[in-house]
Amino acid sequence: MDSITHILSAVIVTEPLPVxxxxxxxxxxxxxxxxxxxxxxxxxxxxxxLGWIDPALYAxxxxxxxxxxxxxxxxxxxxxxIARAWPETLLPPFVRRRYAGQKTxxxxxxxxxxxxxxxxxxxxxxDWVARWGIWPLWPFWNEDVALGRVNSLDGVLLALTVTAWxxxxxxxxxxxxxxxxxxxxxxxxxxxxxxxxxxxxxPPAYV
Numbered sequence: 001m002d003s004i005t006h007i008l009s010a011v012i013v014t015e016p017l018p019v020x021x022x023x024x025x026x027x028x029x030x031x032x033x034x035x036x037x038x039x040x041x042x043x044x045x046x047x048x049x050l051g052w053i054d055p056a057l058y059a060x061x062x063x064x065x066x067x068x069x070x071x072x073x074x075x076x077x078x079x080x081x082i083a084r085a086w087p088e089t090l091l092p093p094f095v096r097r098r099y100a101g102q103k104t105x106x107x108x109x110x111x112x113x114x115x116x117x118x119x120x121x122x123x124x125x126x127d128w129v130a131r132w133g134i135w136p137l138w139p140f141w142n143e144d145v146a147l148g149r150v151n152s153l154d155g156v157l158l159a160l161t162v163t164a165w166x167x168x169x170x171x172x173x174x175x176x177x178x179x180x181x182x183x184x185x186x187x188x189x190x191x192x193x194x195x196x197x198x199x200x201x202x203p204p205a206y207v
Contacts, residue, residue: 001126010119036083040119064090080112
């Protein structure tokens with residue numbers, strides 16, 4: 001899957017979760033949860049830098065170590081740790097202004113691990129249904145696993161995911177959390193249905 005689909009897939013299934021209660025006068029640092037999701041959604045593809053070194057290395061090792069169970073566990077902990085330790089001074093100005101002058105309560109580390117895990121699983125499943133696949137048991141079993149029903153960049157899935165995220169966001173900013181969950185469930189069903197049915201009317205996935 002493309003990076004946008006990876007990120008928004010995790011956002012759609014986590015954003016309706018309620019924010020933990022904090023003491024009066026304090027604000028919960030929700031941005032750390034979102035940073036954990038962003039990192040976990042993108043870090044598995046960090047091996048893409050191999051393409052800058054040697055295209056042959058990229059072709060051989062992309063989605064291998066970083067798409068194995070071992071690699072993903074490491075990336076979950078790394079994403080959660082970075083999100084926990086990220087200094088507020090390095091936030092974008094519009095985020096920093098929102099928390100300026102307020103006491104912020106950070107998420108528990110286990111909660112960051114949970115959010116990062118959701119993003120990792122979404123990334124893994126997104127690549128599994130594509131043609132290139134994943135290497136779940138590397139280095140103990142050097143075989144890739146791929147459902148191979150869609151291409152890594154599928155315009156329909158990208159449009160469906162962006163649309164679902166936008167609709168869900170409109171509901172959530174109005175405090176309609178239940179509607180946000182309904183959007184998430186509907187997106188999952190439509191995503192799965194498209195992945196399953198696409199080979200019956202389109203050309204075989206090739207990348």
